[in-house]
Amino acid sequence: MVVFSGLCAFPLTPIREDHIDLKAVALLVSRAARAGVDSLGVLGSTGNYAYLSREERRSVLEASVDAADGVPILAGVGAVRTRDVLALVDDAQTAGASALLLAPVSYQRLTENEVFGLYKDVAEASSVPIVVYDNPATTGFIFTDELHSRIAEIPAIASIKIPPPQPGQASERLRELRSVLPDGTSVGVSGDWAAAESLLAGCDVWYSVIAGVLPEAAKIILDHALAGRGVQAREASASLEAVWSLFRAYGSLRVTAAIAEDLGLTSSPSLPLPLRGLDRDGRLKVADAIRRCGLEA
16 A cells, blocks of 8 residues: 655666666665655656666666565656557556656647546556656646646546745645645655755655655654654755755756765766766765765765
8 A cells, every 4th residue: 555645765777888777776775765765756757767768667667676675666657658658557567566657758748638638548557546747847847736636536646746836835835736636635745955844834745856865864854844843854954955955056866866976876977878967066066065964875
């Protein structure tokens, strides 16, 4: 039974010499599982799903399910064509995924009706719950609350991952969205710098990038927030501002890859071409942030 609450860690999918580094995949997943995360978002944006073949995605999922030791796996199944999404849905369910992460990936700009049709088609083919993966920074698609409401009426839809609200706006954003959603629909937040405020405002789950590489640091923020310790949650988040500022400046994927490489969790480089890691100046800033924040593997 997947409970869409708590901390969902999104691990990196490291690439080594243009091949998936499955040992590093297993290491990152097992570390997060041992740290006590509630679920793992495998093959999310941090998991580089859009750059992997069907066979590569299957191998990552199989390695992750093995390494997770029973922690639920949410499998990214986004692709440009519905036919391919449905094939990935079959693979994810066969591999043992407990839920699906679905973003409206496209080349041609999608209409709202086309996005609704995508979720409806996938829901009809799935025997596990689905998370609506709202990530306009990568897909270019902006969900309206009306569309979220329509999609959430589909029985298989269990959770919505929203982009980070503007500072000070989390409570209002949640109130607006929940007013149009069916009762029981989980709402989760991404954008790690906004997590403390959003959790304190009532978000059910934190879909976290940093938890995929440094799960203990994320757990501290989460545990304070869930216990209602607002001051401590905000302080714990503020202590990582050096990392959050790099996320905002360079993007969380490249910074996360640099953190994993700096801590020896993956080889370097670890991103699929044409993506490239941070330059020397960026890497120095990441190394400095790790030391100043007291982070360690």
